[in-house]
Amino acid sequence: MTTPYLSAAEPVWERPEPRTRSAPVPLSRAKIAATAIRLADEHGLDGLSVRKIAKELGVGPMRLYDYVVNRSELLDLMVDAVYARIAAADRPSDWRAAIVAIARLTRVAALEHEWFADLLGGRPHLGPNALAVGESTAAALSRAPGVRDIADLQRAAGTLSAFLIGALRREVTERRTARSTGTDERAWQASLGPYLTRQLETGRYPTIARLVIDGADLEPEEDFDRNLTTVLDGITGRPAPR
Template identity: 50%
Template sequence: MLVWERPEPPDRPVLAPLSRERIVRAAIRLADADGLEAVSLRKVAAALDVGPMRLYGYIATKDELLDLMVDAVYGEIRPAGDGWREVLRSLAETTRQAVHRHEWLADLIGGRPQLGPNALARGEAVLAALGGVDVDIVMPVVTAVDAYVIGAVRREIAEQRAERATGMDKQQWQVTFGPYLERTFATGQFPALATVVREGAHLDADETFRIGLDFLLDGIEARISG
């Protein structure tokens, strides 16, 4: 029986109150503060001031805990809008916002579909908006948007982690490595790259995400209309 279906044990008033929701919220607070490495059943129990063995009545393994944490964050993702394009844009933007609120989520999304109730509700809202689209291409459309978002946010989170690890923000990094690139471009071996770096617009993460999403949605619209 999956954790979503398994009943919780009755709470015992003589002890500190406990529930799956309290356990998951405590785990999310730990992960938000210090990353996934800060999350274990022992550490969550300590944060709740209960013995670790009490948690096993609610959650059997750390993998179950991670599944519950991901689904709790999926509850923050509520795609909305009029028509499939607005809903897909909302899906992309709210997913990105959730990852930036919970950086650790970037390490867990993707792969096999999430099956928790919040993830299923998110999927239902998106698929309902695509009700008029050929059923054979509905899942490729949603998968394409998810893949774009996952790739974009993982790159953004990687940049944030690099800033913390090196102590240099993006501008400082560019100043540091700029002379090397200029020497390299001066060899004439990379003319296209040199042109883009020197003359192209230098967009921030928000602009880059929005424009890339527009390209993707335009392509989907052209395929659906065709």
């Protein structure tokens, strides 16, 4: 049974580790999270279960419930372990360079751990490492020229978050689709090329035609950086009159 995210019990990050038991396999929340991450990387979140983690660790499933009470807490530990690498990286002093660094590291994390992208945009990530990344992000955004008060900061943070969630989920979805179909994006585009050409030649879609014919064909990393630049340019600008 899954308990509410915010309950009267201490959050998993603040509960002390269970007392060491005389067992052949020592456990810790960090060890459980690392094993769960490895399994999720291989099989996705659908293939993740307490029983599989316990088998991988060589212990009985009930031992794991001394450390995490449900699947939600397990996911919380996994997510925060991924955020740890982002939180540990050095931050440039310039606000914009700091945001770019955080965004790029988040992209790397999502591509290394595709399940991480599935969990972006759901319930808030409130582990200590996630909070550290959130603090660095908010602090950098608060120094942007177009951010003058808390309302501006909320809008800037929301816009950046929406961009990251959408961009990373799209890229991960495209990678998964390519693997499942055995077709990369260029091959897919080539297979539909004649159809698309016929449709564009009708003249009914002039703006789409400009995008397809004249638009830059960028690699995913270049596309991510360019769109991130557009978002940050917007944050530095003045809001439209109300």
